[in-house]
Amino acid sequence: MITYDSNLKIFYSSLINDEGYFSGFSTRELQDGRKIENILNFFHSNGINFKKLVFLEQIHSTNISIYSSKTSDNVEKIVETDGVITSEKNIILTARTGDCCPLVFVDKNNGVIGVSHQGWRGSVKRMAQKMVGKMIGCGAKEESIKVAIGPTIGECCYDIDEDRYYEFLEEFDGYSKKIFHHRGGKIHLNLTLLNYLLLLESGISKKNIDYFPFCTKCDKARFFSFRRTNKKENFGEMFSFVIKSV
Ligand SMILES: [Zn+2]
Numbered sequence: 001m002i003t004y005d006s007n008l009k010i011f012y013s014s015l016i017n018d019e020g021y022f023s024g025f026s027t028r029e030l031q032d033g034r035k036i037e038n039i040l041n042f043f044h045s046n047g048i049n050f051k052k053l054v055f056l057e058q059i060h061s062t063n064i065s066i067y068s069s070k071t072s073d074n075v076e077k078i079v080e081t082d083g084v085i086t087s088e089k090n091i092i093l094t095a096r097t098g099d100c101c102p103l104v105f106v107d108k109n110n111g112v113i114g115v116s117h118q119g120w121r122g123s124v125k126r127m128a129q130k131m132v133g134k135m136i137g138c139g140a141k142e143e144s145i146k147v148a149i150g151p152t153i154g155e156c157c158y159d160i161d162e163d164r165y166y167e168f169l170e171e172f173d174g175y176s177k178k179i180f181h182h183r184g185g186k187i188h189l190n191l192t193l194l195n196y197l198l199l200l201e202s203g204i205s206k207k208n209i210d211y212f213p214f215c216t217k218c219d220k221a222r223f224f225s226f227r228r229t230n231k232k233e234n235f236g237e238m239f240s241f242v243i244k245s246v
Pocket residue numbers: 153154155156157158215216217218219
């Protein structure tokens with residue numbers, strides 16, 4: 001279940017968080033996640049210890065980095081990547097989104113964690129499934145991987161043009177009745193559901209997937225939204241994170 005923590009001002013999945021694993025999805029109250037100091041401030045002000053904070057360049061690719069720390073810096077940026085996985089403890093993995101779909105992965109039995117960013121480009125290229133494949137390459141097992149799908153633009157607000165529709169249709173014809181909805185002459189895409197279906201297809205069981213019930217564009221009070229603000233000055237991004245201490 002996705003739950004709101006009113007002290008920390010984050011949403012988190014109860015499938016994931018326990019004494020050894022901590023993850024979450026930030027809200028507007030925690031400010032713009034594109035500024036690394038806002039993310040650091042969240043961890044420092046809540047007394048959460050960590051060795052390193054890792055963030056991604058995010059270029060709408062399906063590149064995934066397997067992270068192991070080699071420097072003593074406490075912040076590290078990974079270039080040209082949209083997903084990161086590690087088995088090391090006390091490393092905060094983060095991604096930033098403002099309508100795109102963030103995914104947090106954990107396999108507590110095998111001690112592997114990951115985070116990824118996928119907008120429509122990453123989703124059409126099956127980024128979620130590539131993350132599962134790389135997690136398994138790092139020692140995770142599909143039956144013990146748990147995934148939280150974070151705040152994403154809802155099907156209510158995500159209309160796509162015809163070119164994009166055909167691009168999705170070509171790849172996901174079998175899902176078309178589920179992921180597309182026609183409204184007022186426009187085609188709407190359900191990005192959360194598509195990523196959910198991709199995870200099921202790669203062998204993750206239903207009971208191990210939590211997904212977010214809100215739309216980032218509709219819910220002005222809690223989320224930034226790229227589409228709502230249309231690049232204007234109030235735009236920001238939420239951050240998603242996961243860290244393990246065991
Ligand atoms: Zn909406």
